[in-house]
Amino acid sequence: MDPRYARNVPALSEAEWELLRRKRVLVVGCGGLGGHLIDMLARIGIGSLRVVDGDAFEPSNLNRQLLSEVSLLGVGKAQTAAERVRRVNPDVAVHAVGEFLTEENAAALLADCDAVLDGLDNIQSRQILANACERAGIPLIYGAVNGWVAQAAISCPGDHLIDLLYPDGAALKNKSVLSFTPALCASMQVSLCVKLLTGRPVKTGTLYFFDLLNQEFEIIPMT
């Protein structure tokens, strides 16, 4: 085994690591959540990553987005993410798509993927992504943050988790996000993704809710 993966074992078996090397994962959004998601997936040794974001870094990203740097302001997030992956782990085949997710490009972005990770920052795009995953029959590993709060879940086809979480008219009160909140959320998402892709038991349709201000953790059965 390549020494770079030595510390993955025995937390992951060699057979599980081999499985991960054969998986293709789509990460939509390369910002607060996405930066951490992509970095963790690359380090653990996912075989192939498709990273999607039409945005470029701006100063308001610097408080939390792992991939953002002063020297990268104005540079595309997807391109930056791909370059990071190549520097961290050249074993990973990475493909950057510098576009926003739309109804029109969703199916093509999901093609041939084993799992989709949500690194988005708004409800409308999550609904587009969830609908595309439902149509393609691909599990979505959802994550969202706000202020001190993070929540994550696996939504398998038929769960319709996003519809349950965002009933018509649901509105965010503010857009603040602290540096540690997306890091925690992404950790939960990637751990769920690894369990799913290695065939370990997972609970789908169950929401994991973290309130870092009040130090509370809730497990919520949604389906």
Added chain:
Amino acid sequence: MIEVRVFATLRQGRDKVTLLSPEGIACAGDILDRMNIPQEEVSILLINGFHHKPESEVKDGDIVALFPPVGGG
């Protein structure tokens, strides 16, 4: 009594746990009205630990939990 637990930002200006008399409360939406919580500020509504809608019936002894929308990234 009906026990109402609110989470995260819904706790601003409210207690973590509120006990409400079931009188005049037929559904979960009535609880939101009683506590002055706009419906769009609630994403997840649990009755006794299971996901429900504002129209769902509540009765004496129920535990209702309310979570705000979380949607950033």
